Amino acid sequence: METTITTPDGTIDGYLAVPQPEVAGPAPWPGVVLAHDAAGMSDDIRGIADRFATAGYVALVPNLYARGGFARCVRSVFRELLAGRGRAHDDIDAARVALTERADCTGKVGVGGFCMGGGFALLAATRDFDASAPYYGGLPADMSILDGACPVVASFGARDRLPGMKGAAGRLDAVLTDYGVPHDVKEYPAAGHSFANRLAGPLNVLLRVGGLAYHHESAEDAWRRVLAFFATHLA
Secondary structure: OEEEEEEOOEEEEEEEEOOOHHHHOOOOEEEEEEEOOOOOOOHHHHHHHHHHHHOOOEEEEEOOOOOOHHHHHHHHHHHHHHHOOOHHHHHHHHHHHHHHOOOOEEEEEEEEEEOHHHHHHHHHOOOOOOEEEEEOOOOOOOHHHHOOOOOEEEEEEOOOOOOOOOOHHHHHHHHHHHOOOOEEEEEEOOOOEOOOOOOOHHHHHHHHHOOEOOOHHHHHHHHHHHHHHHHHHOO
16 A cells, blocks of 8 residues: 655655465564665556565565656666665665554564665665665675675576676675675576566567566566575564
């Protein structure tokens, strides 16, 4: 359902998905904040939130474009991602606080994100989240920031042709190993960028040529890994 989130810079809109006790068992449940991709508050990210709720998580998606929409915000949000600070990061943290204050949440909160949101999710691992699940997000320029990060389960596509993504899985795995951060990093040989996002039918076919398309087998395996990882670290 549509909701609002109180942030240090005013109120933004978002999407909230709450488990059904008859499906997920009785409350309280752990929480998960989901950072959307560059497309914004799409049906896809809402569907992912709903799927987390079915799995027993209170899922909250902050609208990172709430202060002007896609055309006005996309560049500023990307700048904040690269800078490692700014309102978008604050919005994600505010969503975490909102979940911890809910009576139906255990107080354990993970963060996940896709593409642009995956970059935000990885950086959020260095703050007060209990586990992070970035999907094909760009790596920070200064990887030392990940020293002391919460546990990370990350997923990448070997056919990802976006700048900086070649070998990203191996680089992230090596850094997390060096810093002793519990992690599960996997690269899927048959997948490209956005392999876990369901895009519109004809567009999905066109994007496949550029390595930007949904890949069911890889997406489902990543889903199983994320749920198993969260079950361990958000219990």
